[in-house]
Amino acid sequence: MRFVELGAILQVTAQSIVGNFGRASKKCVLWMLRNSLVHVIASDAHSPIGRPPVLSHALKVVSAMLGEDSARKMVLDHPKMILEGIPFVS
Incomplete structure (x- = not known):
């Protein structure tokens, strides 16, 4: 959370969202999504x-x-x- 608060861009892997890397990974990434921490999938x-x-x-x-x-x-x-170098606010 702190990194995102400081301006870091958080990217997650699509496969973790659907559970392909296990339940713990899915639970963590869904929590990050619910808490508006994810910028890129x-x-x-x-x-x-x-x-x-x-x-x-x-x-x-x-x-x-x-x-x-x-x-x-x-x-x-x-x-x-990101590719175009345009800043964004999530």
């Missing part, structure tokens, strides 16, 4: 088979929790702003 893609670049499942979970607009910001708007 990323795929953590390693390969098309082992860890494919799939965000759709996490997008559905986060949309149900926080609304579609918030979820889309985390997978589209915020990453684009």
Whole structure:
């Protein structure tokens, strides 16, 4: 929390949101989402088979929790702003 309060951008892996890294990881990331600590949801893609670049499942979970607009910001708007060097406030 403190890092985010100081301006850090927090990115989480989509697979942790849907539980692919276990219950403890999912519980932690859902807590971070509920507490407005997450700015970016990323795929953590390693390969098309082992860890494919799939965000759709996490997008559905986060949309149900926080609304579609918030979820889309985390997978589209915020990453684009980072790449373009545009500061944002979550």
